[in-house]
Amino acid sequence: EANFTQYLLEQVSDFKSKYSIRLYELLIKYRDVGNSKKFEIVELRSKLGLEDNEYKLNAVFKRDVLDKAIKEIGNKTDIQIKYEQFKEGRVISHILFKIGKKKDKKSKVGKDMNTIDMFADMTIKQALMFGDKLSRDTAFQNHYKANVGESVEDYSERIATMLMDGFYVKEWIQYLENVGFVPTRLSE
Incomplete structure (x- = not known):
């Protein structure tokens, strides 16, 4: 502290x-x-x-x-x-x-250009949309439960917030693809 x-x-x-x-x-x-x-x-x-x-x-x-x-x-x-x-x-x-x-000015040399870019920024609107879709998906709900007393809107917003972190996009990719998410490939 x-x-x-x-x-x-x-x-x-x-x-x-x-x-x-x-x-x-x-x-x-x-x-x-x-x-x-x-x-x-x-x-x-x-x-x-x-x-x-x-x-x-x-x-x-x-x-x-x-x-x-x-x-x-x-x-x-x-x-x-x-x-x-x-x-x-x-x-x-x-x-x-x-x-x-703030991002460090690092070079992207060494990245495989054919690798799916799981860390591409989702726009806020995309994160909100997929957060809403995931919050209503039964398979996802069985994997990642809402907190006790949490409203559907709060649950959806919490998921959307987490989707802004590439870690969760990678972690939840199978659920995201089930609700229509298409990973993008890195462009040269």
Whole structure:
């Protein structure tokens, strides 16, 4: 615990924006998973410490709070953050964050170009779709059970979050192929 706290303090000590610190603290627990949960805009604003009268317009909120915080986090820490917006009608209602460790500039020399690429990034929408399909698949349910008291939506979202990690794509490939997933081959 002491090392984790020290690491966290080292990461946020250079931040200029209070929103960067709050967003970092909110999202760092999802670093190893790859995705956050879907945050309602109202919930996210509250967790960032915004009052109802601050940054009322979503465009201003995104520009002055989210985008600046994400840029500062990307520049000063070992993680990168992207986000996807979800709408209800014309209004943005939810935001899902994708968190990843900064990649080392390593060469791809030595990879077999005919090997199925199990670690190709699934888009968030693909992960959500296949998470939903797997959560309804009986064979998969027998292999990977929902937690006690977990709703179908939460179970599906948890599976989708795990699918952002190539390990689980490889682990669950037989179930994924049964629900329509087609692995891609590396292109030259």
